[in-house]
Amino acid sequence: MNSFYKLKTVKVQKDTNDAVNVALEIPEELKDKFRFKQGQYLNFKLMVNGNEERRSYSICNAPSEKSNTLEVLVKLLENGKVSGYFNEHLHMDEVLEVMPPMGGFNTSYHPSNTKTYVGLAAGSGISPILSNLKESLYQEPNSNAYLFYSNRSMNHVMKKAEIDKLVEQFNGRLKVVYLVSREKHEDPIFEGRISPAKLNHLFERYTDIDVKEATYFICGPSDMIKGISDYLKKEKKVPAIQVLFEYFSAPDEEDSAEMSDEFKAIANIESMVTVIIDDDEYSFHLNSKKESILDKALKDNLPVPFACKGGVCCTCKAEVLEGEVFMEKNFALTEDEVARGFVLTCQCHPTTNVVMLNYDV
Numbered sequence: 001m002n003s004f005y006k007l008k009t010v011k012v013q014k015d016t017n018d019a020v021n022v023a024l025e026i027p028e029e030l031k032d033k034f035r036f037k038q039g040q041y042l043n044f045k046l047m048v049n050g051n052e053e054r055r056s057y058s059i060c061n062a063p064s065e066k067s068n069t070l071e072v073l074v075k076l077l078e079n080g081k082v083s084g085y086f087n088e089h090l091h092m093d094e095v096l097e098v099m100p101p102m103g104g105f106n107t108s109y110h111p112s113n114t115k116t117y118v119g120l121a122a123g124s125g126i127s128p129i130l131s132n133l134k135e136s137l138y139q140e141p142n143s144n145a146y147l148f149y150s151n152r153s154m155n156h157v158m159k160k161a162e163i164d165k166l167v168e169q170f171n172g173r174l175k176v177v178y179l180v181s182r183e184k185h186e187d188p189i190f191e192g193r194i195s196p197a198k199l200n201h202l203f204e205r206y207t208d209i210d211v212k213e214a215t216y217f218i219c220g221p222s223d224m225i226k227g228i229s230d231y232l233k234k235e236k237k238v239p240a241i242q243v244l245f246e247y248f249s250a251p252d253e254e255d256s257a258e259m260s261d262e263f264k265a266i267a268n269i270e271s272m273v274t275v276i277i278d279d280d281e282y283s284f285h286l287n288s289k290k291e292s293i294l295d296k297a298l299k300d301n302l303p304v305p306f307a308c309k310g311g312v313c314c315t316c317k318a319e320v321l322e323g324e325v326f327m328e329k330n331f332a333l334t335e336d337e338v339a340r341g342f343v344l345t346c347q348c349h350p351t352t353n354v355v356m357l358n359y360d361v
């Protein structure tokens with residue numbers, strides 16, 4: 001199971017007025033632990049105003065850049081405790097507690113491929129998409145990439161200097177279209193958020209791609225992800241394996257309410273839950289209607305991994321070895337992972353009298 005390591009900031013640089021670009025140095029002895037794939041994220045643990053807070057931020061650099069740093073972008077959120085700390089107080093040479101990279105928002109690349117990759121990003125959703133698109137361009141000299149990137153205004157476009165430089169560097173293999181949602185533009189196609197209708201227009205005007213053949217990376221607000229991924233899969237018949245997305249917050253209440261009804265319907269049972277963490281076994285009693293398995297483990301001071309507690313980040317992933325559980329929400333595991341018995345323990349309740357879960361996966 002992953003734990004936290006101390007990493008030093010070697011860059012703390014304002015990227016826009018409300019976002020900061022932070023680079024962490026990876027010392028030689030942690031190189032293997034912090035080896036990453038494009039599109040992965042880092043979990044941070046820090047004390048803010050006397051409370052321990054955990055947050056996940058996506059890595060925005062790409063493995064092929066061969067840097068000895070990992071970079072994240074942190075956008076300042078309204079009342080954001082951690083984003084506020086990163087944007088207003090974090091300084092150079094500060095030591096942060098960070099877990100090794102996690103997440104599977106990526107695809108594999110091969111130099112002989114001739115493919116098209118399309119990044120659809122909003123706001124700070126650019127981080128994992130930039131990482132993926134850069135890696136595709138470095139690793140596949142015959143592939144092309146498109147980036148459609150929406151922000152409130154052009155002043156809010158994160159990593160703009162780097163993106164514009166990449167367009168030149170890859171000499172026509174990367175095409176970028178910026179959209180603004182709260183600013184007027186002389187051509188309305190550049191106004192508004194990325195919706196299915198907008199995407200259709202953008203494809204017609206800016207690409208000559210076979211929509212069904214391309215691979216898509218989507219990251220932004222949950223309604224955008226849902227709308228675009230449904231549109232690509234259902235209307236454009238893009239195979240699901242080519243539509244990759246990552247939520248950075250839990251989708252809206254509609255879904256939660258639906259899940260909550262399912263939760264209400266599960267049987268009321270007492271269960272003996274055993275969890276394996278770093279090869280050690282811990283057991284506790286838990287009622288199926290009470291807190292999640294993760295919350296109960298935390299209450300018992302067990303060293304279980306977590307970050308978002310919202311079914312989004314995947315940090316609390318475990319494998320069910322025995323018994324069954326009900327998972328309230330899942331915005332992180334793939335269908336295949338669920339079929340193989342993986343669960344998000346922050347969302348799980350036991351539904352059999354005996355349950356055994358392994359966190360060492």
Ligand code: FES
Pocket residue numbers: 305306307308309310311312313314315316317332344345346347
């Ligand atoms: S802690 Fe993030 S999905 Fe469970």
